[in-house]
Amino acid sequence: MTTSAAAVSAAGLNKVFGSGDARITALDDVDVSFGREQFTAIMGPSGSGKSTLMHCVAGLDAPTSGQVWIGDTELTGLTDAQLTELRRDRVGFVFQAFNLLPTLTARENVLLPLDLAGRRPDQQHVDTIVDAVGLRDRLEHRPSQLSGGQQQRVALARALVTSPDVVFADEPTGALDSKSSADILEFLRRCVDELGQTVVMVTHEPTAAAHADRVLFLSDGKIVDELYGPSADGVLDRMKSLEKGAV
Numbered sequence: 001m002t003t004s005a006a007a008v009s010a011a012g013l014n015k016v017f018g019s020g021d022a023r024i025t026a027l028d029d030v031d032v033s034f035g036r037e038q039f040t041a042i043m044g045p046s047g048s049g050k051s052t053l054m055h056c057v058a059g060l061d062a063p064t065s066g067q068v069w070i071g072d073t074e075l076t077g078l079t080d081a082q083l084t085e086l087r088r089d090r091v092g093f094v095f096q097a098f099n100l101l102p103t104l105t106a107r108e109n110v111l112l113p114l115d116l117a118g119r120r121p122d123q124q125h126v127d128t129i130v131d132a133v134g135l136r137d138r139l140e141h142r143p144s145q146l147s148g149g150q151q152q153r154v155a156l157a158r159a160l161v162t163s164p165d166v167v168f169a170d171e172p173t174g175a176l177d178s179k180s181s182a183d184i185l186e187f188l189r190r191c192v193d194e195l196g197q198t199v200v201m202v203t204h205e206p207t208a209a210a211h212a213d214r215v216l217f218l219s220d221g222k223i224v225d226e227l228y229g230p231s232a233d234g235v236l237d238r239m240k241s242l243e244k245g246a247v
């Protein structure tokens, strides 16, 4: 399998939790690839394996079997230290719960991945990101002094500061009001179109998925459908049929 055209890919991915009666197959022989400079949304009913898939392809959790590549680097076989380094330098994360460090200012939070890597910030790149998310006048504030939407914009800027191979966003708008959600989705879109980033987002919301180039639908740990150039209505229809099928 050639992987160079994809930012991230996986082959034969299985993830099993528990054993005996409690055994759950969260991922069932999944093959997937996420193209560079593409915005992909992952959807599916509750418990279909969305978070498990994201965690396995992001190197946050190890699959039971199968292979994952980020760029040309195969994750299986990396030591914990190599995986930590790869996540820090080549992957950006945005979670529903922002996960900012409360004692650091917005600026310090954004620059943290570079500090940890001992890399000097490229001021022009940092300025581009800070301006794109509209944070310039909030850089000296601490997270507690920022709204939820502003905190998520700091988290996004932090995810982008290393120019990662891929940004994984797990329900990034789940804790936000509709205006802040729209801003974050708009920004994720611009990351792809203007900064050439690759974004993979798990979401429950068809309106959020409609910002993506491609939507993957999971059911019972398998990819069962996909949609290119999605509309919110088109996504909703597919979700309805999946949820009906699951009843």
Ligand SMILES: Nc1ncnc2c1ncn2[C@@H]1O[C@H](COP(=O)(O)OP(=O)(O)OP(=O)(O)O)[C@@H](O)[C@H]1O
Pocket (backbone or CB within 6 Å): 017, 018, 024, 025, 026, 044, 045, 046, 047, 048, 049, 050, 051, 052, 053
């Ligand atoms: N650590 C774990 N231990 C045991 N079972 C787990 C664990 N994590 C996930 N599962 C199970 O694996 C399956 C897939 O879970 P996952 O969280 O990936 O689904 P999801 O599609 O992200 O769900 P949701 O939309 O509700 O967040 C579910 O049946 C879940 O209960």
